[in-house]
Amino acid sequence: MTGEKANEDAPGVAAPTPGTRRPGGRTARTRAAVRDAVLAGLSEHGYPGLTVEYVAEHSGVHKTTLYRRWKDVEGLVVDALDLAGEDSWLPPDTGSLEGDLHALAQEVVTSFTDPAVAASGSAMIAAGFQSERAAEALRAYYAERFARCEPLVERALQRGELPAPATGGVDAGALVRAVSAPLFFRLFITREPVDDALAGQAVAAALAAARAGVFTTVGTAGT
Amino acid sequence: MTGEKANEDAPGVAAPTPGTRRPGGRTARTRAAVRDAVLAGLSEHGYPGLTVEYVAEHSGVHKTTLYRRWKDVEGLVVDALDLAGEDSWLPPDTGSLEGDLHALAQEVVTSFTDPAVAASGSAMIAAGFQSERAAEALRAYYAERFARCEPLVERALQRGELPAPATGGVDAGALVRAVSAPLFFRLFITREPVDDALAGQAVAAALAAARAGVFTTVGTAGT
Structure with missing residues (x-):
């Protein structure tokens, strides 16, 4: 199993x-x-x-x-x-935003490079292509997953690791998705290998963007 | 058709x-x-x-x-x-790195929000889950696609829009993948909607990371 x-x-x-x-x-x-x-x-x-x-x-x-x-x-x-989605998973709490994001990226790399674990995860994602109800379940699963990461960004703001936006707040969901996205993109779209170096690059990119204030509430982003 | x-x-x-x-x-x-x-x-x-x-x-x-x-x-x-992969597609050349990346992101949003076009593209990506040979073909397709984007980053360096790294070069592939990744991640993994605002956010994030020197040759990245 x-x-x-x-x-x-x-x-x-x-x-x-x-x-x-x-x-x-x-x-x-x-x-x-x-x-x-x-x-x-x-x-x-x-x-x-x-x-x-x-x-x-x-x-x-x-x-x-x-x-x-x-x-x-x-x-x-x-x-x-x-x-x-009903498990008790919580995001890592390493004491720093960078450490937390590294741990998150590492979890993605580890789970999808372990063939035993990767097969069922990959098949779940594949099911989303063939079944609208599976796609909805995936949407709910990830929404819940990323919502649980909000305290991670909250802690970073409290520690002063991210600038507080002048208006609105930091979009925690966009920030943590930015860490996962380059890894999933290569795993399941471009079909390229992922490794620790790439996880590090994903974290560094997300952090640079967060520090530049990119991940504010959606709608004002990218303008 | x-x-x-x-x-x-x-x-x-x-x-x-x-x-x-x-x-x-x-x-x-x-x-x-x-x-x-x-x-x-x-x-x-x-x-x-x-x-x-x-x-x-x-x-x-x-x-x-x-x-x-x-x-x-x-x-x-x-x-x-x-x-x-044998078509004559070339990346946009709008006169600025930001404009080029926006046009790229826009192409992804447009193609996958048009149901007629999205269906076959999505089915191709889905085939990669079921066939190792389709996965290899996807890998080759995207490798070629992103290789064609190298001149886009070359032009940005010539215009001084990106800092030239002290050693090594800018990893053009990583930069352009960073623009696409958050969009594909939401379309095919987390099954969330994508729109122009999200495309803008993806571009802003990739640009901030590029300016911070994140996309240098792989191996030194993220250290």
Whole structure:
């Protein structure tokens, strides 16, 4: 199961430890077992090859239960993503903005260069191309992920590591997305390798832009 | 056919006007017709649903010819990408680095917010998740695309719009990728909308990083 390992990976699509937030009743255990089977199936066959039969076989949950609760493959994938978003992940707190952003970038590089973890994360992102409901679930997952990074930027402002904008505030979401974007772009669009040097460059670029005041509230940016 | 329109779009996955570089013999015309059918099929059904039968029907090229020359669906998609990379696209030359980067960002936003063009480009990127050969073709396509942007950065250096690094050179590829990355990241990973304001922010961020000397030769970056 790749589900356990993926728990530590952040703005990558990650799977949480079952029950980190919810009490671990039988329903929660079933849901986690199904999620693990979905991730394994996505890793093995990708979204187009995933079947309810596969999930039944690998989760030990009966097919009729799967159809009743999740309806179809799309429902299974969406719920796996929803569950991934219910973990207790928090952004790194290293004592400096640069350190925090480095740790974030490192999490992306680590999760997507570990083949076992990368396969299910990559298949989740791929599902977004084939299913509008999966795309919506991805949108919600990442929105939540990046919203959790707001305290990271708040701390940086308190430490005086970023200039406070004259009007409006710092767009924390835009800043942390700027760190992840060059890595995901190469991993999944231009299909180029990513490494620590590139993670460092992404951090340095995002920091330079933040210090220049680029990431203020959207609408005033880039003018 | 979405193939014609896509011609003007740059770091998006775009289709060229048939024969812009090669003399337009019968072979080139066949290849372009097949490419148009592949793009139409990808737009309509996505990579998992594309069949040689569909391409035969929509290109007017016999199935046996398709099998002989392109072997399979993967070969058809790879050749469509190869052909897209053989166009005569050049980066914008507006007279300023900022203007050039704005025009580049605008091309990405325009191509992927026009549903007709977006569908085939998006399906090409999706194919990279399912086919290693499509991923390789995407890598080659974008490598070539961004290599063509080098003169854009060269001109900026000549105009003194960027500081010349003490050692090494400006990594033009990293700079232009930095403009595209936040847009593609939102379009295909976090599934968020992109607009002109975001394009402006991407340009401003890349410029601030470039002026701070972040995009020097890889390996020294981010240290």
